[in-house]
Amino acid sequence: MARSLVLSDDDLHALADGALLDRTAELIRERNRIDAELIRTIRVADARQACEHDGLKTMPSWLRNHARLLAAAAAELVRSGRALEHLPALEAAFAAGDVTAEQVAAVAPIARDEHRVAAAEQDVDLAEIDAALTAIAASQPHQVLGQAVGRYLAMLDQDGPEPDPTEGRRLAITQHTDGSITGRFDLDAVGGEKLRTALESVVQAGRCAGDERTRHQQQADALVQLCDNQLAAGTLPTLRGYKPQVIVKIGVGDLAGPGVGPGAADLGFGATISAARARWIACDGNITRIVMGPDGMPLEYGRSVRLVPPHVRRAAEVRDGWCVFAGCGAPTFWCDVHHLLEWVNGGETNLENSALLCERHHTKVHHGFRVERQPDGRWRTWRPDGSEILIGPRLDAAA
Structure with a gap:
């Protein structure tokens, strides 16, 4: 019999790499054995309706409430226990620590009533399938086991109707x-x-x-x-007649102000964001001015105005070619047009004040990073601490 691992408070940092890996393998094996005994116990408790002792109707409900397990985890333990009753080879390997609870759950569907009936009708020896899948579980990656189970179940229902994948x-x-x-x-x-x-x-x-x-x-x-x-x-x-778009509602004072302004803007589905985040979204969006009365009702509203007109965006795409943040190069159709000097602070919407930035780097620029175009056309990027991000030449530029 393999020796049991003795848990201790030894200094794991003192162990060599090989010893750490050996310890990991032993712990997994021990956990498999404990999981096997847990599922065996749950199976017997489930069959005897032991949960009635605590006034509950099912073992999954007992596991959810007394063991504080998630519903899915509780149900899977019960399903695995019921399946192992029909899979002795897999149960033995589980008890020996050779397979995991996840592998048992992957094989469990073959033991469902409808699949056992189909196997019997087609003279399939379930014991042989049990042994074959157990061998795969003990020696092959988990993905291979799942594929083998899938092929077996498909073989049982070769002439069955094709299921609707959307269901x-x-x-x-x-x-x-x-x-x-x-x-x-x-x-x-x-x-x-x-x-x-x-x-x-x-x-x-x-x-x-x-x-x-x-x-x-x-x-x-x-x-x-x-x-x-x-x-x-x-x-x-x-x-309702409009193209879907992200809606942001914010007061003009918060939008034009320099502060972060937490909770200053509302989104269309009810979320609340900061004024800083709203300014980031507004960098390349439509702006509609609505004047509100003291009772909260709109008094006046103007037409939506595109901050970055198509001809400016197209010029920026031709000039920059990709996201200009150092080291990125995301394609132009992923990018927003960022105002180097924010338009709410007087920045003009023209090519000189524009930079193409992908969503991730547009966010970074609105949180302390900075990009700047040099007279020779090169873009440079600085971190919030003022240090410059330096990288080697672009690989595609050398091609």
């Missing part, structure tokens, strides 16, 4: 008090492939020198950039 699609968005949003989504394989392909194209095109963003941050920025591109293209469906 399982879900997108839930929650807006928080500060205006930020979180959410989750579920997509079918084709929908997921489309999303990942679109995001990856933006991620790879937007890589620049000194990029320290995590992969998650890169993908989130790419999603926002996709929205920017679609809104700017003007091809989205109209909403």
Whole structure:
């Protein structure tokens, strides 16, 4: 029997790299064994309805309330326990620490009632499938196991109707008090492939020198950039006769003032942002003047005026060619036209006072960074502390 790892308060920084990796592997193995025993116990408690002892109807509800687990995690533990009753090879490998709880959850669908019935009708030996998938789980990456399970389930239903991929699609968005949003989504394989392909194209095109963003941050920025591109293209469906656009409502004093002005502006979906953020959005947007009366009713409103007319933007695109922030080079259609001297402070909307900046670097320029065009046409970038960002020559310039 493999030895059990003794937990201690030893100084891990004193261990050699190899010893640290060995310890990590041992801990994972021990965790697998504990997870296996936990799921085995849950399975028996579920079968006996032990949760009634505490006045609850189901084991998932007991796990949510007494163990403070998320609903999805609680349900998965119960599903895995029920599945392992029909998968002895996988259960043995789990108990030995050779497979993880995540791998068990990936294999569990083959033990659902409808799939076991289909296997029996087609003379499929579930024990052989159990052994084969257990061997894959113990030796192959998790993705390979998921593919094998998918192929097996597809084989069971070769002549079945093609499912509607849209039935399982879900997108839930929650807006928080500060205006930020979180959410989750579920997509079918084709929908997921489309999303990942679109995001990856933006991620790879937007890589620049000194990029320290995590992969998650890169993908989130790419999603926002996709929205920017679609809104700017003007091809989205109209909403009550108007093209969709980001709406910002702010008092003229806050917009023209130099302060950050927290909570000074309201967005169309109810979020509140600072005056500084509103000025950033207004850099390359439409401005509509509305005079409000003392009772909060509009007294006068003027027509919307595009701050940056098309001919100025086109000239900036031809002159600059890409985002001018040092090391970036994002394409022109990702960029806003930034006023070097803010228009609310008297800056003119002309080519000399304009700079193409992608969303990420436009944000940075509104938070202390600075770009400046030299007489010879080169752009230079400074950090908030006054130091200049220096990079080597552009690779495409040397081609």
